[in-house]
Amino acid sequence: MAVRHILCTQCDLPLDVDETAKSVNCRHCNTRVITEAMVVAEYVAVRRFATANRMRITKKGIVYAAVRADALEVEGVLQGDVVSLSSIRIAKSAQVKGSLRGASLSLEPGATFVGDVAIGPEQVPRAEPTVDGALAREAAAREAAGR
Numbered sequence: 389m390a391v392r393h394i395l396c397t398q399c400d401l402p403l404d405v406d407e408t409a410k411s412v413n414c415r416h417c418n419t420r421v422i423t424e425a426m427v428v429a430e431y432v433a434v435r436r437f438a439t440a441n442r443m444r445i446t447k448k449g450i451v452y453a454a455v456r457a458d459a460l461e462v463e464g465v466l467q468g469d470v471v472s473l474s475s476i477r478i479a480k481s482a483q484v485k486g487s488l489r490g491a492s493l494s495l496e497p498g499a500t501f502v503g504d505v506a507i508g509p510e511q512v513p514r515a516e517p518t519v520d521g522a523l524a525r526e527a528a529a530r531e532a533a534g535r
């Protein structure tokens with residue numbers, strides 16, 4: 389089986405998952421983490437909408453949620469705060485309202501975007517942290533959890 393290194397979408401700690409897995413239970417925080425690529429072509433209204441993989445919101449997609457993905461493409465409507473570990477692409481047909489955090493951003497002419505942006509490699513958790521970094525974060529998470 390091929391293994392993919394991801395970060396838990398809830399606690400940001402590193403996980404190794406089978407490339408074909410659709411979801412996995414985080415061994416750090418015990419949250420169910422979606423690990424499959426998502427194509428959203430419908431109306432979605434939830435508090436938090438997350439995958440440790442790519443997410444594409446098509447022209448038919450209307451999403452009201454805080455979104456977290458490894459890479460995000462928006463062609464439809466998105467209202468909510470976004471964290472993407474790598475790129476955020478806002479296509480010319482998109483209407484986006486909310487704050488964006490990502491390693492990089494591309495905004496096509498014609499797109500509507502209203503909100504704050506924080507873009508750069510240092511703005512997001514690293515997808516492949518160093519062992520030291522991962523250990524430090526695990527220690528910090530344990531401390532935060534009071535263990």
Ligand SMILES: [Zn+2]
Nearest residue numbers: 396399414417
């Ligand atoms: Zn976790």
